[in-house]
Amino acid sequence: MPQDWTALASGKKASQQAAIPKEWLLFNPPSLDTQDLTEFPDTCGLLTEEDIQITTSDTETLLSKLASGEWSSLKVTTAFYKRAIIAQQLTNCLTEIFVERALARAVELDDYLKNNGKPVGPLHGLPISLKDQINVKGIESCMGYVSWIGRKADNNAVLVDILESAGAVPFVKTNIPQTLMWPETFNHVFGRTCNPHNRSLTSGGSSGGEGALVALRGSPVGVGSDIGGSIRIPSAFCGTYGLRPSYGRVPYAGCVNSMEGQDSVPSVLGPLSNDVAGIKHFMKAVIDAKPWLKDPLAVRKRWNEEEYNLIDHGYGKNLCFAILWDDGDTVPHPPILRGLETVKKALEVAGHHVIDWKPLKHIEIYETLRDIWGAGAEEDYNAVAILSGEPVISTMIPEEQSALSASEWFRPTEGASAYQLWQVQKKKRDLRQEYLRYWEETAAITGTGRPVDAIISPVAPYAAPPHGMNKSANYTMVWNLLDYAALVIPVSKVDETIDAPKPRKEFYNDADKTHWESYNPETYKNAPVAVQVIGRTLEEEAVIAMSELVDKALKSSKGI
Amino acid sequence: MPQDWTALASGKKASQQAAIPKEWLLFNPPSLDTQDLTEFPDTCGLLTEEDIQITTSDTETLLSKLASGEWSSLKVTTAFYKRAIIAQQLTNCLTEIFVERALARAVELDDYLKNNGKPVGPLHGLPISLKDQINVKGIESCMGYVSWIGRKADNNAVLVDILESAGAVPFVKTNIPQTLMWPETFNHVFGRTCNPHNRSLTSGGSSGGEGALVALRGSPVGVGSDIGGSIRIPSAFCGTYGLRPSYGRVPYAGCVNSMEGQDSVPSVLGPLSNDVAGIKHFMKAVIDAKPWLKDPLAVRKRWNEEEYNLIDHGYGKNLCFAILWDDGDTVPHPPILRGLETVKKALEVAGHHVIDWKPLKHIEIYETLRDIWGAGAEEDYNAVAILSGEPVISTMIPEEQSALSASEWFRPTEGASAYQLWQVQKKKRDLRQEYLRYWEETAAITGTGRPVDAIISPVAPYAAPPHGMNKSANYTMVWNLLDYAALVIPVSKVDETIDAPKPRKEFYNDADKTHWESYNPETYKNAPVAVQVIGRTLEEEAVIAMSELVDKALKSSKGI
Secondary structure: OOOHHHHHHHHHHHHHHHOOOHHOOOOOOOOOOOOOOOOHHOOOOOOOOOHHHHHHHHHHHHHHHHOOOOOOHHHHHHHHHHHHHHHHHHHHHEEEEEEEHHHHHHHHHHHHHHHHHOOOOOOOOOEEEEEEEEEOOOOOOOOOOOHHHOEOOOOOOOHHHHHHHOOEEEEEOOOOOOOOOOOOOOOOOOOEEEEEEEEEEEEEOOOHHHHHHHHOOOEEEEEEOOOOOHHHHHHHHHHOEEEEOOOOOOOOEEOOOOOOOOOOOOOOOEEEEEEEHHHHHHHHHHHHOOOOHHOOOOOOOOHHHHHHHHOHHHHHOOOOOOOOOOOOOOOHHHHHHHHHHHHHHHHHHOEEEEOOOOOOOOHHHHHHHHHHOOOOHHHHHHHOOOOOOOOOOOOOOOHHHOOOOOOOOOOOOOOEEEEHHHHHHHHHHHHHHHHHHHHHHHHOOOOOOOOOOOEEEEEOOOOOOEEOOOOOHHHHHHHHHHOOOOOEEEEEEOOOOOOOOOOOOOOHHHHHHHHHOOOOOOOOOOEEEEEEEEEEOOOOOHHHHHHHHHHHHHHOOOOO | OOOOOOHHHHHHHHHHOOOHHHHHOOOOOOOOOOOOOOHOOOOOOOOOOOHHHHHHHHHHHHHHHHHHOOOOOOHHHHHHHHHHHHHHHHHOOEEEOOOOHHHHHHHHHHHHHHHHHHOOOOOOOOEEEEEEEEEEOOOOOOOHHHHOOEEEOOOHHHHHHHHHHOEEEEEEEEEEOOOOOOOOOOEOOOEEEEEOEEEEEOOOOOOHHHHHHHHHOOOEEEEEEEEEOHHHHHHHHHHHHEOOOOOOOOOOEEEEOOOOOOOOOOEEEEEEOHHHHHHHHHHHHHHHHHHHOOOOOOOOOOOOOOHHHHOOHHHHOEEEEEEEEOOOOOOOOOOHHHHHHHHHHHHHOOOOOOEEEOOOOOHHHHHHHHHHHOOOOOHHHHHHHHHOOOOOOOOOHHHOOOOOOOOOOOOOOOOOEHHHHHHHHHHHHHHHHHHHHHHHHHHHOOOOOOOOEEEEEEEEOOOOOOOOOOOOOHHHHHHHHHHEEEEEEEEEEEOOOOOOOOOOOOOOOOHHHHHHHHOOOOOOOEEHHHHEEOOOOOHHHHHHHHHHHHHHHHHHHOOO
């Protein structure tokens, strides 16, 4: 039997804490009854006026001031690093902290700009945070598994090489759940990440560290991964923008992962940011670097400016959006429905047409996806966990954290045969075929001559719930099976006066009734409300452009 | 127990025979000791001078005369149909025959051109043959399984819809092996397809019907499928051009298949033709039709004219090709090595640079691919065969045809678990990563500043062997696992005087020695010799353009 796993975990946590420069430790942390942490960084006194100006700038401003040298990368990276460390002390969002190395890299970039009179690339000088599983040479990626503590990466992930060539500064790694297969963020090594808008709520997962960090403006652009919603759920719960790209649009090679070899519905990497511009600059820089020459699974499709100009969508004039109000299984809580209403009105004011999207076989899609993952998941988790003796986590509820009962939201089916897996994968293919045909057939009802341009959907049937209570990823998973590009846009926040509980008489099922009646605005106080803008497979360019339209319409409706 | 399967099979074969118009039956078939059948169609008396002129025209001529109306589609389709029926009587290459329907479609196209003054699309009036598994509404796709006889397709495959929109005329379906997982062509329903250059040799498989038909110019463009070489092997063995595109470049939806749900190394559809132009026009027409709007697995990548103009390959000047002389396991027979030498000299004369390609872990790649297929293959085959009671074929050797011993070239592993399959798929991913890096690193040795532009490889370690003797698809399978686009180009034919056996002293292994010493020019008399031009994943445009260069260099070296 190996060394006691709890001792290994505490040792790792202690060395993480030791990596924080003393002068960045908070002397005045908010009291435990302060739930909303979002104002704290600007007021705690650790950040200078300039630090605050930098970290609250939009992405266009950051990139242009970095490229011109008006702001050095050292200055920008230092400001974001300080803020990231504040975020860590508030929400426990980080895993790896490597200040000296990141600042040294920033200085190199500043020297390059000074000596060559031009930036290194399109992301010159920009600090970028990385989900723990993304390898950076010489740094650990233990991914919350005790048994992987101490394993330093031999090489950068392909994406890290590309980001560095584009001029970016990888500067922190962020927290995840054990196995990555949870829509919350807790593991035995780094513990739990909480929601910056209300610390009694979950940050979501599995890219929960990124969600909390970016929301607190501790990083201008972060990279998460998404196999069933793991970028979009933290984005929505924490109030950031976040893109789930199609399979293979962003190179994944060189990351650690769980369930490796499961290549039927694979995980994808994608960006989180505080504006759509952050998403766009990240995607364009990565694709322009021809990732297919470094990762065999990256799709050889150049950034298509015509598609970004919406050549397939009437050049962006008079689009037809369709709103998925619910999935036919669980009606979203009042704040989420209000968010969809807000988007609908804003789009109509902006001259677009909005119709309803009726779900097609969503419940079958959920079950099919669970069967694909479940076919080998348990054997996969145990193979790693057993090495240290740590238990495989079976619930995200804090007080039941070490219980070993079956997972509530995801059910591994031990011992499925390869042939059985093929049968489920065949079903998946048929569902994708049906859904595509269904979408194409909407050309008959949009009034534009085209099928629906994009679907607007909830990201979850609730705003960020209390820790341990995020028991479904259905509203995001459906688009992973279909491999549609999906971009999360923040819309609003739960408001106790507007978002009062409402009576409803008919329910899809008992769980729907329980879910609806459990709503209480006090529980979700201050939690962000968001939507997803969903387009077709490999249509990232158009989804980004259509999200810009939605975002602009929303801002315009709020008078921003 | 269902009806006696042999009776069902003979009934189907009889109705196939009955579908041939009486006036196209041969009254003077070649004697059984005539091995080379290639001269027969032009001399048998069934074809008019104009039929011969049409069926021996190149693709550019056919398309331009059809588009202008100089040749009606009725005339062209009739000529090819007659010739296809001759090919059927010579090589047994067809499955479904539907003359009236095809000619009616041709007349519709002629009317359209007459009434509208313009062609329907880029393939206006062109007859196209289809491998049996490609569904045409109302026509059977029994795929050589007795239990599927009588099942008429409810819908066209997506590709058939697209080809029809482009103006093509689907006119015959072609023979395959039972299960599709053999590199030869034999099944219990339609029997065996032989090689038109030497009927004692195999046509290859699994698209062996297409190979024989196109080689006899019974079809200007045929569609095959390729999971391990099934387009390229028949192309090479029968002397046609043939492209194995990357996963998802040509829509597969709506076809029948074996091992459905195995989506890790999937089968792909692609064209066979008698010139590169036939390949190019087919691919461009299909991609321009935006197949991703009809098949969710079709890649959203528009035809890229810049890539066709070799933007990634110095615009086609002074390329560097690399020749794979052998795979480190089995050295090809003398005629194949001569073919590679011929290509090398022709390319050098044309001003290109040619270096050697050393294989990287090819044997591991073969084993990994067999393990992926094998994980569920046996259960898949039995599930269909059992319905009629026909045996699953275990050898392609004629006199042992009904033996039930284990397959010699492909070994199903019954009962693999899904988790075990994931482990092999992970290995596959790592092999793809290694191969990509290896290819990129050749930039250091090409002298062009770029990595090797394309690999030139044998298609098999021999020319078409006698029936039952094609026991390996290694030289093609390797590129399926890597998902590289590969185009077969005919180079020469086995020549008894030039291609004498040669002594060799060192061998990779016993099988290599046996294989080398078994060579005998008499056995392979008249068999075509070909090479594959191999490019990167989703690089169809460049692979076609580079194949045009290779083909031109070869023709120029022959004084054509």
